[in-house]
Amino acid sequence: MDQRLVHISKEISYALRHHPEEFGLAPDEQGFVPVDALLAALNARHPGRRPVTRADLEQIIATSPKQRHQISGDRIRALYGHSFATRIDHAPATPPDVLYHGTTRRALASIRRQGLLPMERQYVHLSTNVAMAREVGARRDEHPAILLVDAKAAASDGVRFYLGNNDVWLADSVPPQYLTLLTGPDYSQSQD
Ligand code: HQG
Numbered sequence: 619m620d621q622r623l624v625h626i627s628k629e630i631s632y633a634l635r636h637h638p639e640e641f642g643l644a645p646d647e648q649g650f651v652p653v654d655a656l657l658a659a660l661n662a663r664h665p666g667r668r669p670v671t672r673a674d675l676e677q678i679i680a681t682s683p684k685q686r687h688q689i690s691g692d693r694i695r696a697l698y699g700h701s702f703a704t705r706i707d708h709a710p711a712t713p714p715d716v717l718y719h720g721t722t723r724r725a726l727a728s729i730r731r732q733g734l735l736p737m738e739r740q741y742v743h744l745s746t747n748v749a750m751a752r753e754v755g756a757r758r759d760e761h762p763a764i765l766l767v768d769a770k771a772a773a774s775d776g777v778r779f780y781l782g783n784n785d786v787w788l789a790d791s792v793p794p795q796y797l798t799l800l801t802g803p804d805y806s807q808s809q810d
Pocket of ligand 1: 758
Protein backbone atom coordinates (compact mmCIF):
# COMPACT_ATOMS: atom_id res chain seq x y z
CA MET A 619 0.00 0.00 0.00
CA ASP A 620 1.50 3.36 -0.95
CA GLN A 621 2.13 6.15 1.57
CA ARG A 622 -0.87 8.16 0.46
CA LEU A 623 -3.21 5.26 1.28
CA VAL A 624 -1.41 4.48 4.56
CA HIS A 625 -1.95 8.07 5.62
CA ILE A 626 -5.63 7.98 4.62
CA SER A 627 -6.11 4.66 6.42
CA LYS A 628 -4.75 6.18 9.64
CA GLU A 629 -7.01 9.19 9.31
CA ILE A 630 -10.01 6.90 8.76
CA SER A 631 -9.13 4.89 11.86
CA TYR A 632 -8.88 8.12 13.84
CA ALA A 633 -12.29 9.20 12.57
CA LEU A 634 -14.11 5.88 12.90
CA ARG A 635 -12.48 4.64 16.12
CA HIS A 636 -11.80 7.72 18.16
CA HIS A 637 -13.23 11.08 17.07
CA PRO A 638 -16.12 10.77 14.59
CA GLU A 639 -17.55 14.04 15.94
CA GLU A 640 -14.55 15.94 14.57
CA PHE A 641 -15.65 14.76 11.14
CA GLY A 642 -19.34 15.53 11.73
CA LEU A 643 -20.03 11.79 11.81
CA ALA A 644 -22.36 9.89 14.14
CA PRO A 645 -21.64 6.15 13.91
CA ASP A 646 -24.65 3.86 14.33
CA GLU A 647 -24.73 1.17 17.00
CA GLN A 648 -22.46 -1.09 14.90
CA GLY A 649 -20.04 1.72 14.15
CA PHE A 650 -21.16 2.36 10.57
CA VAL A 651 -21.21 5.80 8.93
CA PRO A 652 -22.18 6.66 5.34
CA VAL A 653 -19.20 6.32 2.97
CA ASP A 654 -20.17 9.58 1.24
CA ALA A 655 -20.22 11.50 4.53
CA LEU A 656 -16.78 10.16 5.47
CA LEU A 657 -15.33 11.06 2.06
CA ALA A 658 -16.87 14.55 2.19
CA ALA A 659 -15.46 15.14 5.67
CA LEU A 660 -11.99 13.84 4.78
CA ASN A 661 -11.85 15.97 1.66
CA ALA A 662 -13.19 19.09 3.39
CA ARG A 663 -10.36 18.84 5.93
CA HIS A 664 -7.70 18.75 3.21
CA PRO A 665 -8.86 21.07 0.42
CA GLY A 666 -5.45 21.03 -1.32
CA ARG A 667 -5.10 17.24 -1.27
CA ARG A 668 -6.00 14.89 -4.09
CA PRO A 669 -9.56 13.92 -3.16
CA VAL A 670 -10.10 10.57 -1.48
CA THR A 671 -12.57 8.38 -3.37
CA ARG A 672 -14.54 5.26 -2.59
CA ALA A 673 -12.08 3.37 -4.81
CA ASP A 674 -9.27 4.49 -2.47
CA LEU A 675 -11.18 3.10 0.51
CA GLU A 676 -11.78 -0.16 -1.31
CA GLN A 677 -8.09 -0.39 -2.17
CA ILE A 678 -7.09 0.25 1.45
CA ILE A 679 -9.38 -2.54 2.62
CA ALA A 680 -8.23 -4.93 -0.13
CA THR A 681 -4.50 -4.39 0.35
CA SER A 682 -4.02 -3.61 4.05
CA PRO A 683 -2.19 -6.38 5.93
CA LYS A 684 -4.73 -5.88 8.73
CA GLN A 685 -8.45 -5.92 8.15
CA ARG A 686 -9.26 -2.71 10.01
CA HIS A 687 -12.25 -1.34 8.11
CA GLN A 688 -15.27 -2.79 6.41
CA ILE A 689 -17.54 -1.41 3.70
CA SER A 690 -21.09 -2.73 3.58
CA GLY A 691 -23.20 -1.19 0.81
CA ASP A 692 -23.00 2.56 1.23
CA ARG A 693 -21.62 2.41 4.78
CA ILE A 694 -18.18 1.95 6.30
CA ARG A 695 -16.98 1.13 9.82
CA ALA A 696 -13.89 0.28 11.83
CA LEU A 697 -13.99 -3.39 12.84
CA TYR A 698 -12.23 -2.88 16.19
CA GLY A 699 -10.25 -0.40 18.23
CA HIS A 700 -13.03 2.02 19.18
CA SER A 701 -12.49 4.42 22.05
CA PHE A 702 -15.37 6.90 21.84
CA ALA A 703 -17.95 6.95 24.61
CA THR A 704 -20.86 5.17 22.92
CA ARG A 705 -20.08 1.49 22.98
CA ILE A 706 -20.21 -0.30 19.63
CA ASP A 707 -22.33 -3.46 19.55
CA HIS A 708 -20.42 -6.54 18.53
CA ALA A 709 -22.34 -9.81 18.37
CA PRO A 710 -21.11 -12.24 21.06
CA ALA A 711 -19.43 -15.28 19.49
CA THR A 712 -17.63 -18.44 20.58
CA PRO A 713 -13.88 -17.78 20.52
CA PRO A 714 -11.11 -20.20 19.55
CA ASP A 715 -9.95 -22.30 22.53
CA VAL A 716 -6.87 -20.12 22.99
CA LEU A 717 -6.13 -16.51 22.16
CA TYR A 718 -3.04 -14.36 22.75
CA HIS A 719 -2.37 -10.85 23.99
CA GLY A 720 0.85 -8.94 23.46
CA THR A 721 1.66 -6.29 26.02
CA THR A 722 4.52 -4.51 27.74
CA ARG A 723 6.62 -6.13 30.45
CA ARG A 724 5.72 -3.13 32.56
CA ALA A 725 1.97 -3.81 32.44
CA LEU A 726 2.30 -7.38 33.72
CA ALA A 727 2.04 -6.70 37.43
CA SER A 728 -1.16 -4.78 37.01
CA ILE A 729 -2.57 -7.34 34.57
CA ARG A 730 -1.75 -10.13 37.03
CA ARG A 731 -3.86 -8.36 39.63
CA GLN A 732 -6.68 -6.98 37.53
CA GLY A 733 -6.70 -9.14 34.41
CA LEU A 734 -6.95 -7.56 30.98
CA LEU A 735 -9.02 -4.39 30.95
CA PRO A 736 -10.08 -2.32 27.94
CA MET A 737 -8.16 0.70 29.26
CA GLU A 738 -8.82 3.58 26.81
CA ARG A 739 -10.75 1.44 24.34
CA GLN A 740 -14.22 -0.10 24.50
CA TYR A 741 -12.99 -3.71 24.52
CA VAL A 742 -9.90 -5.78 25.29
CA HIS A 743 -8.13 -6.81 22.05
CA LEU A 744 -6.89 -10.37 21.61
CA SER A 745 -5.00 -12.05 18.75
CA THR A 746 -5.54 -15.47 17.21
CA ASN A 747 -1.81 -16.13 16.89
CA VAL A 748 1.44 -15.44 18.72
CA ALA A 749 3.06 -13.58 15.82
CA MET A 750 0.31 -11.00 15.77
CA ALA A 751 0.28 -10.67 19.57
CA ARG A 752 4.03 -10.08 19.43
CA GLU A 753 3.53 -7.36 16.83
CA VAL A 754 0.86 -5.67 18.96
CA GLY A 755 3.10 -5.76 22.05
CA ALA A 756 6.13 -4.57 20.07
CA ARG A 757 4.38 -1.24 19.44
CA ARG A 758 5.25 -0.35 23.04
CA ASP A 759 8.02 -2.70 24.19
CA GLU A 760 10.90 -4.09 22.14
CA HIS A 761 10.68 -7.31 24.17
CA PRO A 762 6.93 -7.65 24.59
CA ALA A 763 5.28 -10.07 26.97
CA ILE A 764 2.91 -12.56 25.36
CA LEU A 765 -0.02 -13.86 27.36
CA LEU A 766 -1.94 -16.97 26.50
CA VAL A 767 -5.67 -16.60 27.14
CA ASP A 768 -7.66 -19.72 28.01
CA ALA A 769 -10.62 -18.44 26.03
CA LYS A 770 -12.44 -21.76 26.18
CA ALA A 771 -12.52 -21.79 29.98
CA ALA A 772 -13.27 -18.08 30.19
CA ALA A 773 -16.15 -18.36 27.72
CA SER A 774 -17.61 -21.35 29.53
CA ASP A 775 -17.42 -19.35 32.78
CA GLY A 776 -19.40 -16.52 31.18
CA VAL A 777 -16.73 -14.10 29.88
CA ARG A 778 -18.14 -12.63 26.69
CA PHE A 779 -16.09 -12.61 23.49
CA TYR A 780 -16.80 -10.87 20.20
CA LEU A 781 -15.32 -11.23 16.73
CA GLY A 782 -13.43 -8.16 15.50
CA ASN A 783 -12.00 -9.54 12.28
CA ASN A 784 -10.47 -12.90 11.37
CA ASP A 785 -7.41 -12.30 13.55
CA VAL A 786 -8.69 -9.97 16.26
CA TRP A 787 -11.11 -10.99 19.00
CA LEU A 788 -12.61 -8.67 21.57
CA ALA A 789 -13.69 -9.19 25.17
CA ASP A 790 -15.21 -6.99 27.86
CA SER A 791 -12.36 -7.97 30.17
CA VAL A 792 -10.39 -11.13 30.95
CA PRO A 793 -9.85 -12.04 34.62
CA PRO A 794 -6.31 -13.08 35.59
CA GLN A 795 -7.09 -16.75 36.20
CA TYR A 796 -7.44 -17.28 32.44
CA LEU A 797 -4.03 -15.78 31.63
CA THR A 798 -0.65 -17.54 31.40
CA LEU A 799 2.61 -15.85 30.50
CA LEU A 800 4.19 -17.38 27.40
CA THR A 801 7.09 -14.97 26.89
CA GLY A 802 8.41 -12.28 29.20
CA PRO A 803 9.64 -11.91 32.76
CA ASP A 804 8.36 -14.39 35.31
CA TYR A 805 4.66 -13.59 35.55
CA SER A 806 4.28 -14.95 39.07
CA GLN A 807 7.17 -12.80 40.27
CA SER A 808 6.22 -9.58 38.49
CA GLN A 809 6.12 -6.60 40.81
CA ASP A 810 4.59 -3.16 40.56
C1 HQG B 1 -2.71 -2.91 28.56
C2 HQG B 1 -3.87 -2.15 17.25
C3 HQG B 1 -2.27 -2.40 32.88
C4 HQG B 1 -2.77 -3.77 27.32
C5 HQG B 1 -3.34 -3.45 17.79
C6 HQG B 1 -2.25 -2.79 26.27
C7 HQG B 1 -4.54 -4.12 18.42
C8 HQG B 1 -3.27 -3.17 30.96
C9 HQG B 1 -2.73 -1.43 26.78
C10 HQG B 1 -5.42 -2.97 18.82
C11 HQG B 1 -4.26 -3.83 31.70
C12 HQG B 1 -3.91 -0.90 25.99
C13 HQG B 1 -5.44 -2.78 20.31
C14 HQG B 1 -4.19 -3.74 33.11
C15 HQG B 1 -4.67 -4.21 29.62
N1 HQG B 1 -3.18 -3.01 33.65
N2 HQG B 1 -2.28 -2.45 31.54
N3 HQG B 1 -5.08 -4.35 33.92
N4 HQG B 1 -5.10 -4.45 30.85
N5 HQG B 1 -3.54 -3.41 29.67
O1 HQG B 1 -3.63 0.14 22.33
O2 HQG B 1 -4.40 -4.42 22.72
O3 HQG B 1 -2.84 -1.61 14.23
O4 HQG B 1 -5.70 0.11 23.83
O5 HQG B 1 -1.98 -4.92 27.45
O6 HQG B 1 -2.75 -4.22 16.78
O7 HQG B 1 -2.35 -2.86 22.59
O8 HQG B 1 -4.32 0.08 15.32
O9 HQG B 1 -4.70 -2.03 23.16
O10 HQG B 1 -0.85 -2.79 26.25
O11 HQG B 1 -5.23 -5.01 17.62
O12 HQG B 1 -5.27 -1.67 13.80
O13 HQG B 1 -3.15 -1.63 28.13
O14 HQG B 1 -4.84 -1.80 18.20
O15 HQG B 1 -4.48 -2.32 16.00
O16 HQG B 1 -3.43 -0.52 24.72
O17 HQG B 1 -4.11 -2.75 20.83
P1 HQG B 1 -4.39 -0.49 23.47
P2 HQG B 1 -3.82 -3.10 22.38
P3 HQG B 1 -4.21 -1.33 14.77
